[in-house]
Amino acid sequence: MSTAERSMGLGLRALNRLAGSDLLDRAGLRKRVERSVFQGTRRGFRTAGAASRSFNAVARLAGPARQAAARAPGLFDLTPDDEQQMLREAIDAFAAERIRPAALLADGACATPPEILDLAAELGVGILGVPEELGGVMAERSAVTSVLVTEALARGDLGIALAALAPSAVATALGLWGNGEQQSTYLPAFASENAPAAALALLEPRPLFDPMRLETRARADAGGWILNGAKALVPRAAEAELFVVAAEAEGRGPALFIVESSTSGVFTEPEPAMGLRAAATGRLILEDVRLPSTALLGEGHREVFLECVQRARVAWCALSVGAAQAVLDYVTPYVNERVAFGEPISNRQAVAFAVADIGIELEGMRLLTYRAASRADAGKSFDREAALARRLCAEQGSRIGSEGVQLLGGHGYVKEHPVERWYRDLRAAGVMEGALLV
Amino acid sequence: MINLEIPKKFMPLVGQAHQVAVEVFRPISRKYDLAEHEYPKELDMLASVIDGVNAGSGIDGAGAAGVRRDTSSNGDGANRNGSNLSTVLSVMELCWGDVGLLLTMPRQGLGNSAIASVANEEQLARFDGRWAAMAITEPEAGSDSAAIRTTAVLDGEEYVLNGEKIYVTSGERADLVVVWATLDRSQGRAAIKSFVVERDNPGLKLDRLEHKLGIRASDTAAFRLEDCRVPKDDMLGSPDINIKQGFAGAMQTFDNTRPLVAAMAVGLTRACLEETTAQLELAGVHIDHTAPALTQHAAAARLQKMEADYESARLLTLQAAWMADNGKPNSLHASMAKAKAGRTCVDVALGCVELCGSVGYSESGLLEKWARDAKILDIFEGTQQIQLLIVARQLLGKTSADLR
Numbered sequence: 001m002s003t004a005e006r007s008m009g010l011g012l013r014a015l016n017r018l019a020g021s022d023l024l025d026r027a028g029l030r031k032r033v034e035r036s037v038f039q040g041t042r043r044g045f046r047t048a049g050a051a052s053r054s055f056n057a058v059a060r061l062a063g064p065a066r067q068a069a070a071r072a073p074g075l076f077d078l079t080p081d082d083e084q085q086m087l088r089e090a091i092d093a094f095a096a097e098r099i100r101p102a103a104l105l106a107d108g109a110c111a112t113p114p115e116i117l118d119l120a121a122e123l124g125v126g127i128l129g130v131p132e133e134l135g136g137v138m139a140e141r142s143a144v145t146s147v148l149v150t151e152a153l154a155r156g157d158l159g160i161a162l163a164a165l166a167p168s169a170v171a172t173a174l175g176l177w178g179n180g181e182q183q184s185t186y187l188p189a190f191a192s193e194n195a196p197a198a199a200l201a202l203l204e205p206r207p208l209f210d211p212m213r214l215e216t217r218a219r220a221d222a223g224g225w226i227l228n229g230a231k232a233l234v235p236r237a238a239e240a241e242l243f244v245v246a247a248e249a250e251g252r253g254p255a256l257f258i259v260e261s262s263t264s265g266v267f268t269e270p271e272p273a274m275g276l277r278a279a280a281t282g283r284l285i286l287e288d289v290r291l292p293s294t295a296l297l298g299e300g301h302r303e304v305f306l307e308c309v310q311r312a313r314v315a316w317c318a319l320s321v322g323a324a325q326a327v328l329d330y331v332t333p334y335v336n337e338r339v340a341f342g343e344p345i346s347n348r349q350a351v352a353f354a355v356a357d358i359g360i361e362l363e364g365m366r367l368l369t370y371r372a373a374s375r376a377d378a379g380k381s382f383d384r385e386a387a388l389a390r391r392l393c394a395e396q397g398s399r400i401g402s403e404g405v406q407l408l409g410g411h412g413y414v415k416e417h418p419v420e421r422w423y424r425d426l427r428a429a430g431v432m433e434g435a436l437l438v
Numbered sequence: 439m440i441n442l443e444i445p446k447k448f449m450p451l452v453g454q455a456h457q458v459a460v461e462v463f464r465p466i467s468r469k470y471d472l473a474e475h476e477y478p479k480e481l482d483m484l485a486s487v488i489d490g491v492n493a494g495s496g497i498d499g500a501g502a503a504g505v506r507r508d509t510s511s512n513g514d515g516a517n518r519n520g521s522n523l524s525t526v527l528s529v530m531e532l533c534w535g536d537v538g539l540l541l542t543m544p545r546q547g548l549g550n551s552a553i554a555s556v557a558n559e560e561q562l563a564r565f566d567g568r569w570a571a572m573a574i575t576e577p578e579a580g581s582d583s584a585a586i587r588t589t590a591v592l593d594g595e596e597y598v599l600n601g602e603k604i605y606v607t608s609g610e611r612a613d614l615v616v617v618w619a620t621l622d623r624s625q626g627r628a629a630i631k632s633f634v635v636e637r638d639n640p641g642l643k644l645d646r647l648e649h650k651l652g653i654r655a656s657d658t659a660a661f662r663l664e665d666c667r668v669p670k671d672d673m674l675g676s677p678d679i680n681i682k683q684g685f686a687g688a689m690q691t692f693d694n695t696r697p698l699v700a701a702m703a704v705g706l707t708r709a710c711l712e713e714t715t716a717q718l719e720l721a722g723v724h725i726d727h728t729a730p731a732l733t734q735h736a737a738a739a740r741l742q743k744m745e746a747d748y749e750s751a752r753l754l755t756l757q758a759a760w761m762a763d764n765g766k767p768n769s770l771h772a773s774m775a776k777a778k779a780g781r782t783c784v785d786v787a788l789g790c791v792e793l794c795g796s797v798g799y800s801e802s803g804l805l806e807k808w809a810r811d812a813k814i815l816d817i818f819e820g821t822q823q824i825q826l827l828i829v830a831r832q833l834l835g836k837t838s839a840d841l842r
Contacts, residue, residue: 075445075519076760084440144440210733306728328833336834344840352830352841353823359833360774364750367757371442371749378441387727391746 046269046285049261052241053196055189061180065131067141069379078370080148088148090123095156100418103157106278107421110270112163120164125149127191129172129437134183135191141175143311143373146438147318151366154322155329158425159278161319165436166235166279169315170198172437173244173256173308177298182258186242196241201231201284202312202434211246211309211433214254216286218247225249225296227257227265227289235435237268237282244297245286246305246434254305256297265289275424276432308437310386311376315436317369317389320397320429324362327404327422331355335407354403361396368392373438394430401426442753445519448527455528458484459535464804467536470655471807475647477611478539478655485544520763522694526701526755533705534712537811538655540702547608548572548695548819549616552632555691556674565634571612573603573661581824583618584627588663590619590673597633597673599641599666605818609659610647613637617663621679628681632691634672641666652810689769696772696819697758700779703815704752707783710808711745714790717797737793744786751779770832777825780816787812 080088098116106112120126128146130136138145153161171190174183189196204215216229227247234240241261249255259266267285298304335346335355345351372385404419405412412419444452462484470478532540540546549570557565579585588601599619609615615635622629635642645660670677718724723735731739754775761768787809791798798805816822831841 075441075517076443076523076756077439077441077517078757078760079440079517081439208730208733210730212728309728332834346830346834346836347840349823349827349830349841352834352836353826355833356777356826356829359829360754360778361750363757363771363774364747364754364778367442367753368746368749370440371753374441375443378443380443383727385749387742388746388749391731391743392750395743395746 046267047238049263049266049268049284050197050239050241052260052262053189055185055242055260057181057184058188059184061133061184063180064178064183065133065175065180067129067131067136067175068139069141069377078367080144084142084145084148087124087145088152091125091149091152092155094119094123095152099153099156099160103160103278103418103421104415106157106160106163108277110272110277111280112160112278116160117164120153121195125153125164126168126195127171129168129175130187130191131175131183134187136175141172143314143376143438144370146172147314147369147373150315150318150436150438151322151325151369154319155326156322157278157326158319158323158422158428159276161322162235162276162279162435165315166200166240167195167198169200169312169435169437170242170244172311173200173297174258176307176437177256177304179299181294182297186258197236197239198242198244199234199236199240199284200244200308200312200434200437201234201237202246202309203232203234203432205230205232205283209433211305212254214246214248216245216247218249218255218257218291220250221290224293225257225291227259227286227291229286231284231286233271233273233276233281233432233435234268234284235276235279235281237284238270238280240268243284245284246308247286249296249300252300253302255300256305256308257291258295258297259286259289259291263289263291274427275421276428306383309433310372310383311437312432312434313386313390314369314372314376314382315438316429316432317365317372317386317393318438319436320393320426321362321366321369323422323426324358324365324397324400327400327419327426328355328358328362330417330419331358331404331407351407354407358400358403361392362400365389365393365396376438390429397426397429442756444527448519448524451524452527452531455531456534458487459532463532463535463539467539467655467804467807468801470538471652472654474649474654475657478542481539481543485546518763519760522697522759522762523756526697526759529698529701530705530708530752530755533702534709535705536655537702537706537815538653541607541653541656542611544611545569547612548698549608549612549614549634551695551698552616552691553634553674555694556632561634561671561674565614568613569608569611570614570616570634571606571608571659573606573609573615573617575605576602577604581821584630586618586620586630587623588617588619589623590621590631590633590668592621592670593667595670596667597670599633599635599663599668601663602661603663604660605648606659606661607656607818609661610644610657615642615661616674617666619663621677625679625681629679631677632674633668634674635663635666635668639666639668651813652807653814692820693769693772694762696776696825697755697762697768699815699819700751700755700758700772700775703776703779703783703812704748704755706808706812706815707748707751707779707786710783710787710790710805710812711741711748713803713805714741714793714798717794740789740793744782744789747778747782748786751775751782754778770829773820773825773828773832776820777822777829780822780825783812784816 127136132139174187218225218227243259245257245259265287269283271281271283273281335351336344338345368389372382372389375382401423405423547570549572553565576586590597590599617633617635620629641664643662648658723737725738725742758768758771758775791805791809
């Protein structure tokens with residue numbers, strides 16, 4: 001079966017399910033909400049990492065499987081290919097029909113309903129980075145495709161998008177940098193019916209955090225590693241079965257480690273934040289966590305770590321583009337319908353120009369993000385492009401979040417409208433490191 | 439397939455334009471900034487070079503006429519990188535050299551873009567190879583171009599034009615002036631037409647040349663039109679007053695030229711950033727793109743922010759040109775590009791002067807000149823505010839009556 005046919009199948013399966021299903025099962029959702037509220041409000045409540053399945057290699061790969069890089073393109077082009085277009089349309093529909101209606105409750109509950117996560121998994125968002133040999137669907141890996149998917153999900157809700165995509169960051173890391181043994185041990189689970197929650201933990205809890213200067217330490221010991229430190233705002237930390245953790249490896253510099261959640265010394269605490277609440281952010285605490293030598297990802301190469309940091313930054317840009325688009329979509333009819341002084345407020349330049357500025361800056365954010373991703377796909381350096389995209393998205397995204405509330409005035413400040421949530425979520429793009437990959 | 443890199447096939451053109459900027463423009467930049475109203479005679483040679491580049495590259499449109507839309511090749515669905523894209527790329531390079539000199543390059547006037555945009559085939563052939571300036575603004579009508587008072591009255595085989603025009607770029611030096619006039623003031627914007635007037639037409643009287651803040655290498659003329667008789671065939675577009683179509687014909691020029699002005703701003707912005715980056719390197723400050731902004735030197739963080747805005751302006755400009763090449767309506771995106779590029783070049787140029795201190799402010803370097811040149815790019819071909827109006831109307835679905 002060709003790649004196109006396989007992902008066509010995936011998209012259609014999901015669409016079919018979407019079309020057939022009615023609103024969420026209310027009772028089930030309420031129960032979930034109650035449990036999560038309980039969890040989310042008990043600050044400082046520390047638990048051992050979630051019990052993880054036993055990850056065992058069933059069939060070992062001789063060498064690592066790698067998706068081919070996307071074909072080197074020639075002409076300037078802003079049109080997604082057919083496969084990307086199809087995937088995006090499926091996710092646009094999912095975001096509008098299922099994610100957006102669930103966003104308010106998920107934000108309040110500090111958890112995304114499992115039904116939503118299941119549907120996202122059916123659409124294939126979790127396995128874009130998994131090689132075909134290990135159950136993935138895309139022969140080519142493409143950061144651009146990940147950006148389009150991330151943007152489309154975040155247009156529904158940024159927090160839910162983060163929750164849905166968090167495990168795929170781990171799968172993508174393994175697909176890009178895992179060796180044969182690491183891939184055959186962990187990746188098949190991600191392509192299975194019951195894919196694990198997983199998270200890429202990079203950010204640390206302190207001001208002026210610099211990913212190149214980590215305080216989480218990995219000490220070489222008896223042929224393995226011992227990790228100590230804390231990771232901040234890890235999506236779905238409490239339920240994650242697998243982490244990829246960034247730590248300063250003794251004698252090597254910053255590096256990535258595979259950490260199973262049931263390893264002794266792994267703890268998580270709820271860490272609810274201003275936004276991203278649907279992603280159930282938590283703090284990951286590592287106390288003398290002993291890892292085998294095989295836990296080191298990408299042989300500890302500095303370039304691997306740098307690439308990870310940059311791919312994460314591009315992913316956060318894509319999230320902010322999706323959420324900023326949601327703001328523009330929402331304020332446009334609002335300012336046209338809201339009447340003051342006898343006419344729609346959008347007849348006033350002060351209001352209309354604010355909307356124009358959102359549109360202009362948003363389009364720029366999108367183009368910078370696409371460029372960084374397309375350079376990554378073409379195997380070109382993209383550190384400058386990722387950094388510039390991050391600067392623009394952090395600054396303008398946050399401003400757009402603020403303008404969204406401002407344009408609705410008092411109505412923007414109350415939860416009857418979603419703009420106050422976007423105000424909180426859009427601030428994250430300048431704060432977060434890691435967590436997602438494209 | 440999404441790709442935002444410059445295609446290889448344009449590299450020779452970009453390289454040649456860059457050479458022109460380095461070898462011809464930069465060495466005489468200061469000279470003609472100081473000697474305002476003096477004709478840069480170096481450019482005559484250059485014009486021949488540019489013609490040669492156009493002929494030799496196999497790619498149309500290193501110049502102002504490259505904005506003509508090739509409607510014949512649309513509809514096959516294949517992605518095209520054509521003359522709109524190549525034109526903005528070469529304009530970016532040339533304006534990295536000097537905006538004022540680009541504006542006064544023979545045969546590269548905005549009037550040439552207007553002719554390329556709306557002339558019929560016969561007119562296109564007749565005006566080929568001639569330098570055309572553009573005259574829209576009047577003392578009482580700037581952004582509100584529907585309010586122009588210059589009149590055109592048909593008298594036999596000729597139109598008779600009367601009125602006053604100001605801010606005509608290359609008005610003194612060009613061979614032709616494209617003059618906007620109304621056939622009937624009572625019928626509003628639909629009655630506004632453009633006329634190609636020979637520069638030596640006795641009815642076209644040069645009043646004065648302006649003394650300006652920047653782009654001093656480029657002459658800016660004021661004219662009076664006194665019973666200026668223009669052959670009927672030199673009117674661009676249809677003579678009918680079509681209320682439904684309104685301004686569309688005339689405004690089509692702007693959809694095509696706004697990306698060009700945005701490209702000018704992008705080129706100037708890059709010049710400022712490169713110079714400032716080099717100056718800050720000398721001072722021991724450099725941008726580390728892997729480090730967070732907040733852990734960098736404040737000057738480096740500022741420079742990185744300016745670079746992000748530059749990149750946004752640049753990509754918006756390429757997008758608008760690419761849309762034109764592919765037959766997509768781009769009026770929204772052309773205005774987005776112009777708005778972002780216009781305000782970015784002013785912010786960046788003034789910011790770079792600040793970052794470089796006295797080195798930026800003094801006439802020993804070119805930063806202070808670029809900061810003066812920059813301001814016009816956020817004004818002509820539609821001010822920042824006009825671009826915002828256009829963008830807002832399109833996003834909000836408003837008419838010009840709703841949102842004024």
